[in-house]
Amino acid sequence: MSKVPVQLTLNGSDRSVFVDPGQNLLDVLRRSLGDLTPKYGCGQGTCGCCTVMIDGETRLSCLTLAESVDGCSVETVAGIGEGAQLHELQTAFMEHFAAQCGFCTTGMLMSAKHLLDNNPSPTRDDVVEAISGNICRCTGYEPIINAILDVAARRGSGRHTS
Amino acid sequence: MSINSLVCSSATEAARLLGSNPRARYFGGGTLVMRAINEGDQSFDTIIRINDPELTQMQIAGNRLVIGAGVTMSALLRHRDAGFLHAAARSVGGPAIRHMATVGGNLFAQSPYGDFATALLALDAEVIVADGSRMALVDFLARRNPSSGPTPVVTQVSVNRPASAGDFWFLKVSRVKPKGISVMSFAAHLPRAANQLQQVRVAVGAMAPTPVRMLSVEQALEGHALDAASIEAAARVALEGLTPPTDAIATSWYRSEVAPVHLKRLLTGAMR
Ligand SMILES: Cc1cc2nc3c(=O)[nH]c(=O)nc-3n(C[C@H](O)[C@H](O)[C@H](O)COP(=O)(O)OP(=O)(O)OC[C@H]3O[C@@H](n4cnc5c(N)ncnc54)[C@H](O)[C@@H]3O)c2cc1C
Ligand code: FES
Ligand code: FES
Numbered sequence: 086m087s088k089v090p091v092q093l094t095l096n097g098s099d100r101s102v103f104v105d106p107g108q109n110l111l112d113v114l115r116r117s118l119g120d121l122t123p124k125y126g127c128g129q130g131t132c133g134c135c136t137v138m139i140d141g142e143t144r145l146s147c148l149t150l151a152e153s154v155d156g157c158s159v160e161t162v163a164g165i166g167e168g169a170q171l172h173e174l175q176t177a178f179m180e181h182f183a184a185q186c187g188f189c190t191t192g193m194l195m196s197a198k199h200l201l202d203n204n205p206s207p208t209r210d211d212v213v214e215a216i217s218g219n220i221c222r223c224t225g226y227e228p229i230i231n232a233i234l235d236v237a238a239r240r241g242s243g244r245h246t247s
Numbered sequence: 248m249s250i251n252s253l254v255c256s257s258a259t260e261a262a263r264l265l266g267s268n269p270r271a272r273y274f275g276g277g278t279l280v281m282r283a284i285n286e287g288d289q290s291f292d293t294i295i296r297i298n299d300p301e302l303t304q305m306q307i308a309g310n311r312l313v314i315g316a317g318v319t320m321s322a323l324l325r326h327r328d329a330g331f332l333h334a335a336a337r338s339v340g341g342p343a344i345r346h347m348a349t350v351g352g353n354l355f356a357q358s359p360y361g362d363f364a365t366a367l368l369a370l371d372a373e374v375i376v377a378d379g380s381r382m383a384l385v386d387f388l389a390r391r392n393p394s395s396g397p398t399p400v401v402t403q404v405s406v407n408r409p410a411s412a413g414d415f416w417f418l419k420v421s422r423v424k425p426k427g428i429s430v431m432s433f434a435a436h437l438p439r440a441a442n443q444l445q446q447v448r449v450a451v452g453a454m455a456p457t458p459v460r461m462l463s464v465e466q467a468l469e470g471h472a473l474d475a476a477s478i479e480a481a482a483r484v485a486l487e488g489l490t491p492p493t494d495a496i497a498t499s500w501y502r503s504e505v506a507p508v509h510l511k512r513l514l515t516g517a518m519r
Contacts, residue, residue, distance in 0.1 A: 130282060149347070214342070
């Protein structure tokens, strides 16, 4: 089957890539575009490790048809900080020990970013709902929830972690 | 697996291509089709998408709401006119799944999925297909069977708009909170005239191969006030006509034991 050309914006940079018909976006990001931040956990939509944002909405890159993102803006954890400076959520995850093995972390961060982009003062229930598609087998979720709530609280009070 | 991927500008063209190729599969939001591709499913080798924006529209038509098959759960959640369906849409997967999962795809999702279709069923939904013909969702689901020839391309679903917010109730029962696959889901449309239930519709998901109407429950409630006695009568016949499956989520026995309890909870909530 002949390859399909796809042009997208990845973390603000214009990128062009040839993809196979039926290939998923996670595969393309990792193998062809060299962005290893979205992880392959299940390829089934159940773990959330591969969560990215497409045109501002979280999607599971393992279930996204790569050719369907032609002309779209794709954001991954690789692009949320400013150069070497970590994003506030990344710093809060470190402070709260919200990452242990770290495999779920990049997906969690994208879901958390999507939440705070759309709801600056979430309740605890809002946070639980926002990360409900992301499985973590290490932390028991509490440190992750606390880290996200901490960023929201700091932003609300004008204090920033980075 | 090597896949052939086609994009059509209209549902008619997609229907023609699907009709002429038994190894082609319609691709909606892709949450199930892409899963199948990732698993190496060999039952299809071609995917067909439609890029017609018409499929993502929603409009009110008198006492009905017409929803494009390509409307995603999260797009529906942004629509105030669809407020009565928000609980059902919110029950589907986590946020990222809802950004992808379409209304059309939910009509085909195998049990225990199909929570949204359960809600549509209780609202006397009609399915509109590519050639413009219409079919009651109840008949559509009864005939849904991959071995019965090519599946029609669904373009829209039309549902009754409940007269008041208190007339429509949805309950999803799952073991994992807040997101979990259905043990079962219920939807009840309970319009009342002079305090008596009229044209009651109650549907259940994950208790049969597809979401189904609970006809005995509807009969037990019809013409009565919604009170402890009618709810008890409804719960007594809750299992009639159902063949609860055993799957990774629950056994048939467990589903049978808890279904009357959850139905009672839903109806008792509607009583208040
Ligand atoms: C992690 C995860 C969690 C999920 N949780 C839930 C849940 O809680 N509740 C639930 O109900 N479902 C759930 N699902 C299943 C699925 O996401 C939904 O049922 C969704 O609505 C399917 O829509 P889709 O557009 O993604 O379907 P697709 O994957 O695009 O298609 C599914 C099937 O429907 C057919 N199809 C799709 N659209 C049309 C159309 N317009 N005309 C004709 N055929 C069509 C396709 O050919 C295919 O056979 C979950 C799935 C995953 C991966
Ligand atoms: S790898 Fe995509 S959800 Fe698990
Ligand atoms: S930190 Fe290990 S899975 Fe979440």
